[in-house]
Amino acid sequence: SKQARMGAGVSAAKGSASKVGVRAKKFGHAAKMSAIRTAMRMGLKVPEKYLVKGEVSPTVLRVTVHDGRNLPAKDDNGLSDPYLILSYADSAEVKTDIRKMSLTPQWNQEFDLPVWNESPLFKGIGEFALDVKCWDWNEGEEAHSFMGSAEVEVGHLTIDGEQDTQWHTLSDPADPTSEGEVHLTLQWITRPDNRPDSLLSVKVISGRDLPPLDPSGFSDPYVVVKFKGQTFKTRHVTRSLDPDWMELFEFEVMSTEVGAETLLVECFDK
Template sequence: MLDSCKLKSACNLPFICNKKINTAGTSNAEVPLADPGMYQLDITLRRGQSLAARDRGGTSDPYVKFKIGRKEVFRSKIIHKNLNPVWEEKACILVDHLREPLYIKVFDYDFGLQDDFMGSAFLDLAQLELNRPTEVTLTLKDPHYPDHDLGIILLSVILTPKEGESRDVFQTQSVRLSDQHRKSHLWRGIVSITLIEGRDLKAMDSNGLSDPYVKFRLGHQKYKSKIMPKTLNPQWREQFDFHLYEERGGIIDITAWDKDAGKRDDFIGRFVQLVIFGSP
């Protein structure tokens, strides 16, 4: 049994309106070790071609992550059931040096499950000509299977120096540069879920019991409860908080599983909850 979802207003909590970002790609001997100023990188994620099929129907639900170092700086929308997706999404990223690559990673969205990796590439910004729009084609690869053909991603990019502006001023101005980039980092509320207990769950093991745990998913956010061994009436008493980014709310997908060592876990059941922002 799941406790009701509680929404906490985020109006009195601090927002992260912008982030300092380090981007780069391959190398360029002409770029000094310490760049004199800031850069602005405007990216248009255009489309993918011949992407890898990860679903049983021979298709995928791809989306793209852009990362610098270990930080995610932008995430695209999901294009359902398409190996040749068209995004045409724009992002504005702030750069304070050109020493780290911009990584592009593509995933297949799996509702209630772990998303499947579809390939990655990186862009060397130091190879770009400043102030000039550049069309970029990136070949996706899997480091574990380098010979696999995973398709391509097409981008348009412009790298612009901002040498005459201080970092503080540039960061303030960056709040207005891209609505999509800003929305990807600002949350509008918190969905708080308390997982209390399960009752009369289905027995999935030969001993007439299960080792149940619960997965929660809201958009790209995921949580997993602890595993309760050998019981059909587990007591969890755990709480999970999700950030609510969409203005109209979202859908929480809740699935119960039986943990099986050495093989695929057994699916017990699913519950889907619609969350409306501002509802009691």
């Protein structure tokens, strides 16, 4: 289908009640979560309670996801649509792009996973392992197939020291013969002094009653979220007016900007 703008927030064609659920998560202790699930508005003001000032560590684990090889075939065509989910200690999860129809995907994506001041990591960098999970994308949030996981040790790395580039084997208890691997580069780095000291975390949960823009009577919607020059995009959901995304994005914010900026959310048909 042609790419078409489906609206920003609750505005929609012909008065339809299009809504997208968003959850903003306040970081600190993992149990301290404040959430909103509401229709997004054009120029949505970011509530100050969803921003945490002075809690972001100057140290981050930088992970570069290069590629994969020998991944298991999960689809009937003998291929898979793989993507990775990465997390470290109490940092938010990050997700690579989906690589369609490949057992040897090329990602070449870089992620920074922050360590929080309240984290036990401040008692010693490297007490946790990087958690890597590989999934095969299928239409429908509950239909994704597990392809394997790895726990990658990082305790041997020093801050602002060497990079560690290796292939890591993915294990799957349900398939002990699996030989899938992912190629990663890991490094502890220190952010510069002018780094943002707050994070705004936005989870795009789902949509409902979206307008049909294709001749089939459906749409292939995806959401673009923009905040102060930073832009993130969800995956598109094929043939759906009630899509499920469940994707988390983090925007870096300076404490002096809290309450002074707006969050823009737009929905498009691919």
